[in-house]
Amino acid sequence: MFRFITLSLSALILLGISVPAFSAGKKAANAATPQTQSVSLGRRVLLVNPVRNVRIQLPDDKLRDFGVDFDGAVGHYLANHPSFILARSEHSKSTAEGGSKSTPKLTRGGDDYEWSGSVLPAASITFHVDAFSLITGFKGGRMFYGFDERFRTEFNDGTESVVNEFPLIIPFNYPNWFDRTFDEKGSWPTSSTSGLDLGEGFRLDSLFAYLNVKYATYHSSLQLRIEVDSPLSGRHDFRTVHVKGSGFFYDVVGGYVNWQGGIGVARNAAMFDAFNRAVAAAVQAIDRAASNLPLTALVDFIKQDGLIFLGTGISANVPAGTLYQAVENENLVIRVETSYLSGSVARLVKGAFNEVKPGMALRQIQSVGGGGGVPKGSGKIADSGAPSQSTFEVIELPVRNLSEPNLNGVVTKISRWKAFLKSLVENVFLPYRIWRYDQYDQAYLRNARLADETDSPDRQMNPIQNTQDWAREVLNQPWAMEYDLFRKQMSSEDVTVAIIDTGIDYNHPVVHDQLWFNPAPTEDVAGQKDRYGWDFISGDSRPYDDAYHGTQMAGAVLAVAPKARLMPLKIFNPWGVTNSAAVLSAFSYAVDHGAKYILCGWATRKYSKAMEMGIAYARDHGVPVIVAAGDLGLDLAKVPAYPASFAKKYANVIIVTARATSGAQWKNSNYYSGPGLVGKIVSAPGENILVPEPRGHYSRVSSSGVSAAIYTGILAAESVEPATTK
Numbered sequence: 001m002f003r004f005i006t007l008s009l010s011a012l013i014l015l016g017i018s019v020p021a022f023s024a025g026k027k028a029a030n031a032a033t034p035q036t037q038s039v040s041l042g043r044r045v046l047l048v049n050p051v052r053n054v055r056i057q058l059p060d061d062k063l064r065d066f067g068v069d070f071d072g073a074v075g076h077y078l079a080n081h082p083s084f085i086l087a088r089s090e091h092s093k094s095t096a097e098g099g100s101k102s103t104p105k106l107t108r109g110g111d112d113y114e115w116s117g118s119v120l121p122a123a124s125i126t127f128h129v130d131a132f133s134l135i136t137g138f139k140g141g142r143m144f145y146g147f148d149e150r151f152r153t154e155f156n157d158g159t160e161s162v163v164n165e166f167p168l169i170i171p172f173n174y175p176n177w178f179d180r181t182f183d184e185k186g187s188w189p190t191s192s193t194s195g196l197d198l199g200e201g202f203r204l205d206s207l208f209a210y211l212n213v214k215y216a217t218y219h220s221s222l223q224l225r226i227e228v229d230s231p232l233s234g235r236h237d238f239r240t241v242h243v244k245g246s247g248f249f250y251d252v253v254g255g256y257v258n259w260q261g262g263i264g265v266a267r268n269a270a271m272f273d274a275f276n277r278a279v280a281a282a283v284q285a286i287d288r289a290a291s292n293l294p295l296t297a298l299v300d301f302i303k304q305d306g307l308i309f310l311g312t313g314i315s316a317n318v319p320a321g322t323l324y325q326a327v328e329n330e331n332l333v334i335r336v337e338t339s340y341l342s343g344s345v346a347r348l349v350k351g352a353f354n355e356v357k358p359g360m361a362l363r364q365i366q367s368v369g370g371g372g373g374v375p376k377g378s379g380k381i382a383d384s385g386a387p388s389q390s391t392f393e394v395i396e397l398p399v400r401n402l403s404e405p406n407l408n409g410v411v412t413k414i415s416r417w418k419a420f421l422k423s424l425v426e427n428v429f430l431p432y433r434i435w436r437y438d439q440y441d442q443a444y445l446r447n448a449r450l451a452d453e454t455d456s457p458d459r460q461m462n463p464i465q466n467t468q469d470w471a472r473e474v475l476n477q478p479w480a481m482e483y484d485l486f487r488k489q490m491s492s493e494d495v496t497v498a499i500i501d502t503g504i505d506y507n508h509p510v511v512h513d514q515l516w517f518n519p520a521p522t523e524d525v526a527g528q529k530d531r532y533g534w535d536f537i538s539g540d541s542r543p544y545d546d547a548y549h550g551t552q553m554a555g556a557v558l559a560v561a562p563k564a565r566l567m568p569l570k571i572f573n574p575w576g577v578t579n580s581a582a583v584l585s586a587f588s589y590a591v592d593h594g595a596k597y598i599l600c601g602w603a604t605r606k607y608s609k610a611m612e613m614g615i616a617y618a619r620d621h622g623v624p625v626i627v628a629a630g631d632l633g634l635d636l637a638k639v640p641a642y643p644a645s646f647a648k649k650y651a652n653v654i655i656v657t658a659r660a661t662s663g664a665q666w667k668n669s670n671y672y673s674g675p676g677l678v679g680k681i682v683s684a685p686g687e688n689i690l691v692p693e694p695r696g697h698y699s700r701v702s703s704s705g706v707s708a709a710i711y712t713g714i715l716a717a718e719s720v721e722p723a724t725t726k
Contacts (some may be wrong), residue, residue, distance in 0.1 A: 042295045042318040042339075045085045046286070047121035048074055053158030054129050056146055059136075059267035061167040066275055070127065073279045077286070084290065085313040087121055117343035118298040118311030120361055123230035123290060129158060130240075131223040131525055132278075134271045135539050137216045137251060140440035140546030140574050141196050144539030145271060147581070148221065150524050151536060153588075155610055156581035165580045165608050179632060181602045181705065182502065182549055182576030189429040192548055193574050195436030216251035218402075220244070220274030223525050224282060226289040232296055232327065232363045239289040240392045242525055243278040249402040273402055281395045288393075295364035297324055300343060302356055308334055310344045310362065318344045324362035332356060333365070439695055440546045440574075444506050444515065444532060470510040470555065470692070471562040478661060479685035479710075488717040489562055495716045496565045497557055498590035498598045500583075501550035503535065503543040503570035505694035510555050516567040518593065533568040534589060536582035543570035548693045552701060553601045553709040555692035560713025567595055572602075580610035587614025591621045598623055599712045601705030603630030603641040603670070611643050619652040626712045628704040629657040629681075630670035637674030644670070647680045656708040658686025669704045684711040 051067040051074075058064055078086040133146035147156045155162050166177050176182055185192040223242045228235060249270040295318060301309040312318050318339045324346070326332035333350035348356060464470050471489050474480055496516055506515045521529040528541040535543040545551045545568075554566050569586040571578045590598050598618055618625050630641040636655070647653040655677070658669035665671060666687050686707035688700050 042322060043081070043083055043085045043313060043316045044122040044290065044293045044295060045087050045119045045313045045316075046078065046290060047087045047124040048078070049124060049126045050088075051127045051129065054132060055158055056132065056271075057156065057164050058271060059143075059145055061164065063163070066132065069275065070129075070279055073276070074127075074283050074286075077280075077283045083287070085119070085316060087119060087313075113309070113340050113345060114342050115300065115309060117309075117314070118300055119313040120232075120296040120298045120311070122232065122293040122296045123228050123235070125286065125290065126227040126229070128225040128227060129222070130225060131221055131242075132158070132275070133221045133539060134267075134274055135219045135221075136249070136267050136270060137218075138441075139196070139437060140193075141216070141251075142441070142538040142540070143267075143573065143577075144537060145267070148223075148524060148539070150522070150530070150534070151539060151581065151585050153581045153584045153610070155579070155584060162580070162609065165606065165610060166578050166583075168577070176576030177578075177606050178572075178576050178602050178604045179630070181631070181703075182547060182572060182574075184575075185548060189426075189433060195433040195438075196440065196546075196574060198433060198437045216249060217246065218249050218270045218274060219246045220271075220278055221525060222275070222278035222282060226285060228289050228293075230293055232361070233294050235293075235389075237289065237389045237391075239285060240390065241282050241285045241395065242393070243281045243395045243397065244526075245274050245277050245397040245400070247400040247402060249273075270402055273400075277397055277400065281397060285393065285395075295322060295324070297344070297362040299356060299358050299360040299362065301358060306347050306353065308346045308348065308356060310334070310336070310346055312339070312343045315341050316344070323349075323365050325365040326351075326356075327361040327363055329355060329360075332360075334362065440544070441538075441542055442505075442507055442544050443542060464509050466509055466512070467514050467558055467562050470558060474559040474690070477559075477690055479689070482685070483560070483714065485560060488560055488714065493561075493716070493719045494563050494565060495561075495596045495719055496567055496594055497561075497712055497716055498567040498569055498586075498593075498595035499550055499553050499557070500569045500571055500586045500590065500598060500600050501545075501553055501602065502547040502572045502574070502576075503545040503550045504533075504554045504566060504568035505545045505551045505692075506532065506568065508551060508555075508692050508694065508696060510558060510692040511551065511566060514558055514562070514564060514566055516565040533570070534586075535570040536585045536589075537571055537573050537578060543568040545570075545694050547572070547574045547576075548699075549601070549705070551694050552691040552699075552706060553599060556689065556706045556709030557599065557713040557716065560710055561716035564713065564716040567593065580608065583608060584610040584614050587611075587617055591618050591623050595623060597712055597715055598625045599709060600625060600627045600643055601703075601708045603628050603644055603704070605639065605641055607640070608642055612646060612649075615643060615646050615650050615653060619650050622652075624652050624654060624715070625650075626654045626656060626708050626715070628708040629655050629672075631658070631668045631703050631705075632670060633668050634670050635674075636670055636672040641670055647677055651680075653680065654711070655681040656704060656711045657681065657683045658702065658704040658707040659683045660687045661685075666702060666704075668702070669707075682711060683707065684714070686710075 051070040054066040054070060055063055056066055075086060078084050131148035133144060133148050136143050136145070144151070147158060155164060188194065221242070221244055223240065226239045226241060228237045228239070230236070249266065251266050295312065295316075297310040297312045299308060300311045310324070316339065318336050320336055320338060322336040324334045324336070329351070331351040332348065332355060334346045334356075335349045336344045336346045338345045462469065462473055464473060475485055504511055504515070506512060515532050518531055521531045523529050530541055533543040534541065549572075550568065550570070554568075557564055557566065567590060569589055571582040571586050587598065615625055625643065627643045629636065629644050632641075634641065636645055643653060644655045647655050655672065657671055658666035660666040665683065669686060672681050684707040686704055687702040689702070689706045689710070690698060690700055691706060693699050
């Protein structure tokens with residue numbers, strides 16, 4: 001049974017928590033021995049609030065409440081701590097409403113006392129988790145899980161009130177949720193994803209059919225604020241703790257569709273281990289955050305012979321000679337004579353005995369060994385509005401390599417002999433694949449090397465050194481005359497176009513000089529600055545195009561508007577995998593950083609709340625969103641495709657269909673046959689369009705995505721609002 005005593009102190013409610021009777025056969029160790037000042041003089045009661053908002057969607061798309069794990073770690077750490085006693089806030093809430101104030105039963109057996117003692121927390125501790133993330137892999141295969149201060153939406157804010165709308169399990173029998181937009185180009189081993197299956201430790205021998213296991217890096221980050229609220233000592237402090245971890249783990253390589261189970265097992269294991277290590281290090285910061293707190297107690301029972309029984313917490317080990325002062329009456333000072341497992345027995349050494357009342361809150365004022373004079377009180381309790389203090393610390397965990405996960409039953413095994421032969425065949429191309437692996441995830445180079453033009457689809461194509469060369473080259477294309485392209489290029493203005501896609505090869509000569517630079521970059525907990533956009537799928541500052549699609553879109557925009565500034569916002573990995581948090585974050589980032597136009601050159605048949613929220617946010621800030629109609633040859637009036645179908649609801653959405661070289665609609669372009677979208681659906685060239693691709697390459701493509709990019713370039717060149725366009 002629990003008993004509570006509530007006191008009103010400067011409009012503050014202090015809850016006393018009663019603990020069950022504890023049958024003791026002996027005094028607490030050294031409790032009766034006078035002690036001098038030392039590092040630990042008794043145990044302080046800490047009221048620890050449950051950890052909230054750490055529900056994370058795991059790599060296998062399942063939800064896990066890491067707050068429960070966190071609470072368990074805190075409880076385990078404080079259970080036998082020499083300086084603290086754990087009290088839970090849920091106990092406070094459940095018993096504060098009607099706690100008994102009856103006189104506790106007092107018995108004596110031998111030289112021991114036992115009673116149902118109360119406790120008064122010296123402080124309440126609240127953990128605010130500001131960032132919790134795991135980044136797996138490296139180069140183009142890197143993925144971000146969790147949230148941080150730059151990448152936090154209602155889809156990944158720890159509450160997980162809304163789950164990810166784009167899980168790894170795909171119902172359409174396509175590689176991803178976006179139909180054929182991000183299909184792998186070419187064939188193995190020279191395909192667009194060649195080398196991504198390697199990893200930092202190269203591929204290891206595997207017994208799993210068509211599945212590789214590699215040793216890949218992981219990086220974990222846990223940042224939390226430990227709030228210490230101690231009205232009795234006038235403290236309200238915040239200690240920010242950032243725990244960083246890294247190492248290697250066994251990751252699964254292969255198509256996301258076929259092996260999502262293996263990916264989930266491997267990365268879940270890495271996430272659990274990284275979190276447990278981070279929490280174990282973080283909870284130790286309680287020692288530093290809650291240091292120098294005074295001991296606190298409640299008067300439980302008073303005997304006429306002068307003995308005062310104090311509720312200090314079970315096994316608080318308060319030293320004899322410890323002095324307490326009544327919080328609401330400075331003239332009352334009580335000295336501990338002996339401590340038991342249930343609490344402490346004390347006597348009044350200053351003030352009137354008849355003023356001591358059960359339920360009175362006490363606060364330590366000084367600890368002296370074995371007696372001595374009565375020290376002066378430390379004054380009235382500080383006001384709860386006392387200034388806060390804040391400290392910051394970084395904990396770097398040692399590098400740790402994780403063990404191989406158990407994939408039995410997840411994927412089918414093959415024999416070691418077959419696996420060996422398979423690896424021999426693949427390793428013939430290993431040098432090329434190693435080279436390709438190194439080409440992913442490039443940093444921005446201010447003096448990028450010139451592109452290799454040898455693989456150009458146009459043999460007579462002039463060498464391209466910069467964006468202006470590209471603009472002149474495009475003038476030779478058949479569709480250029482239709483738009484009086486030369487005039488548009490000359491009138492092009494320095495407007496910012498956000499491209500939400502697979503990133504951009506910003507070292508390509510077509511794009512390099514027109515990259516948007518953030519005039520006011522911010523730094524995250526990992527020390528990364530968003531100087532030129534952000535990679536929301538990998539959680540880093542390098543939105544490099546590890547596929548090809550985003551670079552194609554960028555080149556098509558610059559073909560018409562060579563003075564436009566391109567803001568790369570990466571939400572797709574090389575396989576077209578994304579998540580709702582990345583989608584919404586990209587839209588918000590584009591709007592908040594001054595993009596005049598947002599280009600989405602892709603489509604999905606899946607409705608997305610995150611996508612709609614992003615478009616609504618852009619509408620509310622007057623930013624047009626130019627979107628591809630899609631490339632399945634479907635009527636949007638009958639089969640929706642997003643974000644195009646949002647045009648029916650949001651005036652800032654412009655649908656672009658693809659036009660063939662003949663001037664008719666391109667055969668694979670989606671279209672709209674219904675009413676209500678007059679002026680909101682346009683067409684642009686979309687067949688056999690010359691575009692740049694990563695690593696200095698060029699190709700010809702046909703899609704409504706490139707049509708949307710061309711139309712975005714037209715708007716940027718003319719610097720007109722879509723409502724005024726024809």
